Amino acid sequence: METVGQKIRAKRESMGLLLRQVASYLNIDQAILSKIERNERKTNKDIILKLAEVLEFDKEDLLVQFISEKIAYEIANEDCADKVLKAAEQKVKYLKSNLVKI
């Protein structure tokens, strides 16, 4: 299963872009981007969205992959990971039902 970092690197290379070029667009050091691509450094929503722009990914798709990857790594070591996700679904449904203001 391909990580977001791997997707980014593959797409960047297929577009013939250098680390330095993409990093400059993102206003970050190329060292950071290098680490993000190799999953050696966490990143955040803002950077993911800018990466989607410059690398022509669908923004929502990349965001979904990014957030779900983060969550998966957070809970994969728990026995109850599956229960957690089922319970989270219910809670999200509840929170989105306008009964609650966050």
Add this chain to the structure above:
Amino acid sequence: METVGQKIRAKRESMGLLLRQVASYLNIDQAILSKIERNERKTNKDIILKLAEVLEFDKEDLLVQFISEKIAYEIANEDCADKVLKAAEQKVKYLKSNLVKI
């Protein structure tokens, strides 16, 4: 939908325990426990597990509620929250399949 904080407070009061007593068991200041119960302060897995002990909750149940609540609040403001959870399920399955060492 009851939050973990609310469950804790309800159980603590039903058991006739004071903030100070439970907090001392947890080795935290009672001010922190007060805030945890009112969702004014984030907590962590260790404290949740100790709370399960002293308040006689099933540890896994409380942990599932705690983690799922955290995830739900993190993503409830995203349009794609549901997609995220579905994708996270797949990734967890993959990570747990021993194909990957985290």
Add this chain to the structure above:
DNA sequence: AATTTTCTTGACATAATTTGTCAAATATAA
């Protein structure tokens, strides 16, 4: 093979967040 270019690594710095402490203010019970 030598040079240039790109990428990686790690030490360091800064900012943001988490976590804890404390005491005064407030609320509740006796």
Add this chain to the structure above:
DNA sequence: TTATATTTGACAAATTATGTCAAGAAAATT
């Protein structure tokens, strides 16, 4: 009122996130 319990907010310490830089390693070019 008086005593007890809880809440609040200012502050500090610890941890984590984020960024900078330059030297070393790897890859591409000449």
